[in-house]
Amino acid sequence: MKKSKSKMITIIISSIAVVLVALTVGGYFYVNSQLQAVNAASQKSVIVNIPKGSKISEIGDILEENNVINSSMIFTYYVKYKNETNLKAGKYKLSPSMTVEQVVNELKKGQVIAPSKLIIPEGYTLDQIADRMVNYQPTLKKEDILKTMDDKAFINELITKYPDTVTNDVLAANIKHPLEGYLYPATYEYSDKTDIKTMLSDMVQATDTNIQPYKAERTKQKMSVHKFLTMSSLVEKEATANVDRNKISSVFYNRLKVNMPLQTDPTVLYALGKHKSRTLYQDLKVDSPYNTYKNKGLPPGPISNSGQTSMKAALHPTQTDYLYFLANQKTGQVYFSKTLEEHNKLKEEHITNNQ
Template sequence: MTEQKGKKDKKDEIYNNLLRKSNEARTIRKIVMIISLVVVLIVAGIALTGYLYIQSSLKPVSPGSKEMKKVEIPIGSSASSIGQILEKQGIIKSELIFKYYVKLNNETGFQAGTYDLSPSMTIDQIITNLKKGKVLKQAKLKFTIPEGLQLDEIAKIIAKHTDYDQAEILKKLDDPKYIKSLMEKYPHLLTDKLLEKDIKHPLEGYLFPATYSFYEEKPTLDQLVNKMLVKTNSIIAKYEDQMNKKKLTIHETLTMASLIEEEATEKADRHKISSIFYNRIKVGMPLQTDPTVLYSLGKHKERVTYKDTEVVSPYNTYQVKGLPPSPISNAGETSIEAAINPEKTDYLYFLAAKKTGKVYYSKSLQEHNKLKEKYITNVDND
């Protein structure tokens, strides 16, 4: 009897264990099902939210609006920069959605110009308008800022075409309060770097060289400056991915580009000059570029003397290694691109020969001095 009872108890224990495991398995399956359901609901919720966001972004900002806004699209604007302009003006809801909508629909052929656009327009209507390229009316004010100009020269051009005085313009462009207000408008382009103590002019190199048209009778100085900064922003946006890969900041890029712009001649290869500057930085050599000496002196001279190179200034690259604190002039797109993509060379020196008009590159000081003797010294003694 005792043996039979023991066998029965063992069977009951096995049965109870199986029953408990079965219950645990059912509980686990329920938990898994609940978690899976929650995950599905979360994913569905995210997808639905994304769908609704995209749908909303594709709709007009204000369907019933009768307001018309003048929107200028600069030459060479990308879909991304156009989207930024339209979003800032309140014509579309999302620059990002606009950019991808344009790409997915393979929309191209946008025309530069000033357009009359409304927040009540659909994205398709806006795209149609931008592809027609119809400028509203004749510009009331138009001026050109050439490449390689310093801020005081740009101020002089603005003064020539407006009622503003050159000194008045420079005072505003150097005003820390005004710079801070611009930094709020263009946080990606203008950083705290501009207000560091060694910076001579905060906006030096940031006002892009181009032809600017204005349709107001008397645009404010702020309008003039903003249009130039928008242009700079649109150019920089085209190279942002490349700059990120090279770990270059916008400030560094514009500073290097300004040196290339100042040193380059028509026949000079900006990419080779760019490589020389980067090669010098890499081996710890000073850049020793004459335009930085002239910028330090605040003068425009044909020739830099030995005494000039001794000027004490954070911009004097004969005395201070590395890049100067900020750009020394405004650079064109070609120089900006060269600053980002230097040619791969072993050159450390270059000189522009007056007699031949060519630019000669060398890897050693000895080779450079020979070229200098041949194309510079001998020519001067003739």
């Protein structure tokens, strides 16, 4: 009886041992398989965005959702076991052919292909914004972005959605780009699946929100949103870090009062569709409604977006008698004058003699 009982215990222990060994071996092979590539033969690449501040488990979820790794759980255990906690945020080009070790090494290097946030600076044109969008989201095509920006059906959607900001003024026959000046300079963040229209609509919404505080003053001055953004853009493009934007604004308004052409170089460059550090005399001859050397008054619409400082200056110009200003490109210093004679003297002193 004792021998029989002892034999049974031995069999049970042996069985448990076999099961444990089997589980251990099976577990090893399972974990090892999950650390291998999803598809070693794949030639496909995937753009993966790792947001700043993401936890290891969240990074694993993102990688698994993009089919870059087999298991978020195994990825998390692997990273913690290896103590690989210095994984960097950003956008990476990864592939299902990569092992977990290779993916982790890429995230440790931090050699991202695109920034984690879409930053639109003040004074940017639609063309420059499109470049930023492509840099932020490499799967986008610039031509598709520009096409959407000018799509009349999309513009009409925005007019319906933001009637206080986007008006029929943007659809005037001589407008170069309807949304120029309406995409607010700010920092945005999107997933890799966000479409172009959503991004652009968000920028218009930001403009709609940020110009609301100026509505009362605009109404008082009988200034439309379109003219407000147009004047703001001129101030933005002419301003340097060392200039009083309210004075720049005063020169433009003073010229308008005496029916004098605004003669601002950025409008010429906008008409040419070029980014140049210096405007040449032959550039001033460009035939365009945006050329303020050939046409009096404001251009048909904004020539870039504008920030809060320029918006305020557009509504609150300093009371001056200035009709001219010029900037020293080396120092950024701006000089104002009341007469052409004084202007030419300053030009000779600060521009011509310093070239």
